[in-house]
Amino acid sequence: MITEATRERFAALGELVAGLGRGGGRWLVLTHDNPDPDALAAATLLSLVLRRAFKQRVTAAYGGIVGRAENREMVRSLHLKLSHVRHLSFKRYQRFALVDTQPRTGNNQLPPDVQPDLVIDHHPVRKTTLSAPFLDIRPTYGATATVLGEYMLAAGIRPTHATATALIYAIRSETQDFSREFTGPDKAIYDLFFPLANHVLLARIQNPRLPLSYFGDLHEALERLESVDSLILSHLDEVGQPDIVPELADLLLRMEGKTWSLCTGYYRDRLYLSIRTTNPRADAGGLMRRLIGRRGKGGGHGRTAGGWIDAARLATGGERARLQTAIAAKLAVELRKKPDKMTRLALRPAEKELPAAVAEPAPPPTPASAGAEPSPAPAAAEVPAASTGGANAAATANDEKPAASAPRPATALRQAG
Numbered sequence: 123m124i125t126e127a128t129r130e131r132f133a134a135l136g137e138l139v140a141g142l143g144r145g146g147g148r149w150l151v152l153t154h155d156n157p158d159p160d161a162l163a164a165a166t167l168l169s170l171v172l173r174r175a176f177k178q179r180v181t182a183a184y185g186g187i188v189g190r191a192e193n194r195e196m197v198r199s200l201h202l203k204l205s206h207v208r209h210l211s212f213k214r215y216q217r218f219a220l221v222d223t224q225p226r227t228g229n230n231q232l233p234p235d236v237q238p239d240l241v242i243d244h245h246p247v248r249k250t251t252l253s254a255p256f257l258d259i260r261p262t263y264g265a266t267a268t269v270l271g272e273y274m275l276a277a278g279i280r281p282t283h284a285t286a287t288a289l290i291y292a293i294r295s296e297t298q299d300f301s302r303e304f305t306g307p308d309k310a311i312y313d314l315f316f317p318l319a320n321h322v323l324l325a326r327i328q329n330p331r332l333p334l335s336y337f338g339d340l341h342e343a344l345e346r347l348e349s350v351d352s353l354i355l356s357h358l359d360e361v362g363q364p365d366i367v368p369e370l371a372d373l374l375l376r377m378e379g380k381t382w383s384l385c386t387g388y389y390r391d392r393l394y395l396s397i398r399t400t401n402p403r404a405d406a407g408g409l410m411r412r413l414i415g416r417r418g419k420g421g422g423h424g425r426t427a428g429g430w431i432d433a434a435r436l437a438t439g440g441e442r443a444r445l446q447t448a449i450a451a452k453l454a455v456e457l458r459k460k461p462d463k464m465t466r467l468a469l470r471p472a473e474k475e476l477p478a479a480v481a482e483p484a485p486p487p488t489p490a491s492a493g494a495e496p497s498p499a500p501a502a503a504e505v506p507a508a509s510t511g512g513a514n515a516a517a518t519a520n521d522e523k524p525a526a527s528a529p530r531p532a533t534a535l536r537q538a539g
């Protein structure tokens with residue numbers, strides 16, 4: 123369960139920490155911005171290892187926001203202790219660690235002039251990372267948290283239910299239940315920690331309550347599907363939180379007949395982009411970097427990639443939309459598809475639409491909608507049965523204020539239409 127690489131790296135970490143001597147300083151463990159479950163779990167586990175195995179003082183922190191409902195529930199249910207960098211002063215820390223990210227990737231809050239002491243990641247190694255005193259980069263691993271699971275074993279630390287649950291959820295979500303890139307050690311660590319996880323909390327994290335903005339973004343994405351050949355994509359305006367972009371890219375890739383997906387969406391001054399592919403030989407990360415160029419930062423693995431473009435100077439909706447269209451055209455060309463063949467994809471193809479006259483009649487009101495008491499139900503059902511829309515209107519007038527229950531226009535779901 124502890125790989126040879128981990129045995130060797132863990133010993134090296136011990137030497138590094140011992141070399142710092144007593145009072146080697148406080149550690150700041152940083153995740154990537156808008157941390158995902160893998161980053162949250164990796165930071166939690168590394169903090170634990172540094173504290174318990176090496177008696178260090180550690181703070182774990184992140185930039186951006188914990189946006190996805192699943193990730194918010196993970197932090198809440200498992201009581202993960204991570205601070206936002208805005209509440210910290212970097213001057214108070216002498217040692218810096220990065221997990222699930224690397225220096226100068228543009229997706230973490232480590233100041234560019236600060237050399238991290240320690241980098242643990244599973245993204246392809248970058249040149250600037252090589253000068254870190256300690257690094258453990260394993261691009262074949264499905265999750266960074268797996269590496270830290272092995273460190274826990276090497277340190278002989280018995281995980282709490284919360285720690286095990288965080289690790290299990292990290293591996294599950296990062297590999298999409300082992301449906302994409304993972305390696306033997308991911309499965310081995312998963313199987314070993316699985317019995318220790320709290321499965322009630324795990325279920326709660328995987329099926330969290332969702333804010334209205336989630337449904338608004340989903341609706342917009344589905345209304346704006348575009349496709350050419352096996353590429354499916356959607357462009358969103360301002361999203362509720364940036365993590366919806368990769369989530370929708372995952373969803374779009376599940377469409378039958380599609381092997382590449384792209385989702386883009388604006389959040390504050392940035393256009394966020396996510397690419398997914400089913401092609402195991404693809405280099406989505408490299409493709410993403412080519413799409414973005416010097417306008418922002420991007421990277422990823424073979425089949426998943428993400429990034430952002432600085433959009434602070436784009437003042438109008440038209441300019442913002444043009445940038446999205448240009449990115450999509452560039453991607454189409456990269457994939458040897460014709461950008462001018464890109465068309466809107468209707469959710470219900472016209473030929474399959476039923477004529478209006480065949481539409482189903484509205485169902486009769488049920489006793490449940492009339493109220494809790496059984497006796498008035500038959501009477502209530504008699505009155506409006508003849509008129510179709512009237513049944514609902516009558517029930518609504520009794521139960522709620524019409525103004526509050528009136529359906530909002532679609533544009534009310536979002537701020538910028």
Ligand SMILES: [Mn+2]
Nearest residue numbers: 160222265266
């Ligand atoms: Mn990761």
